[in-house]
Amino acid sequence: MEHEPKEAGVMAINNRRWGAGLLAGLGMGLLTTLPALAQQANFESFTLSGAGSAASVSGFTNGISALSNIAGRDRSGTICAGFADVAPDHIMVLQQDFAALTLQVNSGGNDTTLLVQGPDGTVRCGDDTDRRNPDARVQDQSWSAGTYSIWVGSHQQGQRYNYSLTANP
Secondary structure (H helix, E strand, O other): OOOOOHHHHHHHHHHHHHHHHHHHHHHHHHHHHHHHHOOOOOOOOEEEOOOOOOEEEEEEOOOOEEHHHHHOEOOOOOEOOOEEOOOOOEEEEEOOOEEEEEEEEEOOOOOEEEEEEOOOOOEEEEEEEEOOEEEEEEEEEEEOOEEEEEEEEEOOOOOOOEEEEEEEO
8 A cells, every 4th residue: 555755645734724724714704794795874874765755864974985986986977076984874765766866965064075876886976066065965867766875975084074964855
């Protein structure tokens, strides 16, 4: 009966240990990414159920991640400006399709931004309401029923502004 050389046996044992370590490491890596995939919002979530419904939630900006790194450009090709936390600030659930919807930030006139990502990956970004009001607004058509992630950011990295966010059909 032939025996493997001692070095080959040691190599086989080390390869099995390495393989087991690799599998354990991959398993731990998957476990640590699962919470990121099922991430919760930083602040309140809300649901809109019909044309007459509206919602108002609050929070504060304080992020250091560029919104352009989170979503790039919106569906009209505009770069998403500003900084926010990696996790969404709010989750909005639309129980039916909405022909039109407006999301408005009120931070007392601070320079805020908005990013809204829909259930199909569609991105909408908003900036100044008008020339005199730097609070952000997204006003758009054709909102499909489903779950939306919303980031409220500021134009300057790490800037903290208290705000309220309203959603109106």
